[in-house]
Amino acid sequence: MNKLLPYFIIFLFPIFSSCQNNLDLKEKEYKINKSNEDWREILTPLEYHVLRNAGTEKPYTGLYDKHFKKGVYSCKGCGEVLYKSENKYNSNCGWPSFDDAIANKIEYGVDYKIGYPRIELKCKSCGSHLGHMFNDGPKHTTGKRHCINSIALNFKPI
Numbered sequence: 003m004n005k006l007l008p009y010f011i012i013f014l015f016p017i018f019s020s021c022q023n024n025l026d027l028k029e030k031e032y033k034i035n036k037s038n039e040d041w042r043e044i045l046t047p048l049e050y051h052v053l054r055n056a057g058t059e060k061p062y063t064g065l066y067d068k069h070f071k072k073g074v075y076s077c078k079g080c081g082e083v084l085y086k087s088e089n090k091y092n093s094n095c096g097w098p099s100f101d102d103a104i105a106n107k108i109e110y111g112v113d114y115k116i117g118y119p120r121i122e123l124k125c126k127s128c129g130s131h132l133g134h135m136f137n138d139g140p141k142h143t144t145g146k147r148h149c150i151n152s153i154a155l156n157f158k159p160i
């Protein structure tokens with residue numbers, strides 16, 4: 003057994019370190035990296051709560067819930083353009099809903115905050131929390147609903 007011990011350690015070390023990386027998402031390096039203090043300086047308290055602490059704005063209160071103008075939606079944290087108005091639809095769920103995002107702009111994760119797994123959507127550039135993805139979107143397109151907090155987005159008309 004003693005002879006095998008070093009092999010166990012060598013084998014297990016990468017498993018432990020990869021688990022740690024998955025659990026400790028706040029330490030992950032993004033293209034845009036800021037300290038919590040820096041985020042607090044550029045975001046309002048509610049924006050910080052949603053974007054950096056994965057909070058949720060109250061339903062039917064957001065600026066873009068019933069907003070259907072032509073344009074693009076960018077991340078409130080870093081300005082990266084994430085969604086197009088052509089993917090926005092009226093889901094009546096109380097938050098802006100999109101059937102898809104612009105390719106390679108979103109990071110997909112899983113959270114268990116309310117007791118069951120949900121797919122969390124984050125900005126791939128800065129790691130800011132945007133919302134969640136559900137499988138009850140329009141069946142004639144993707145079947146997905148990206149349920150996004152208005153406060154996590156900025157709209158720019160085109």
Ligand SMILES: [Zn+2]
Nearest residue numbers: 077080125128
């Ligand atoms: Zn961002």
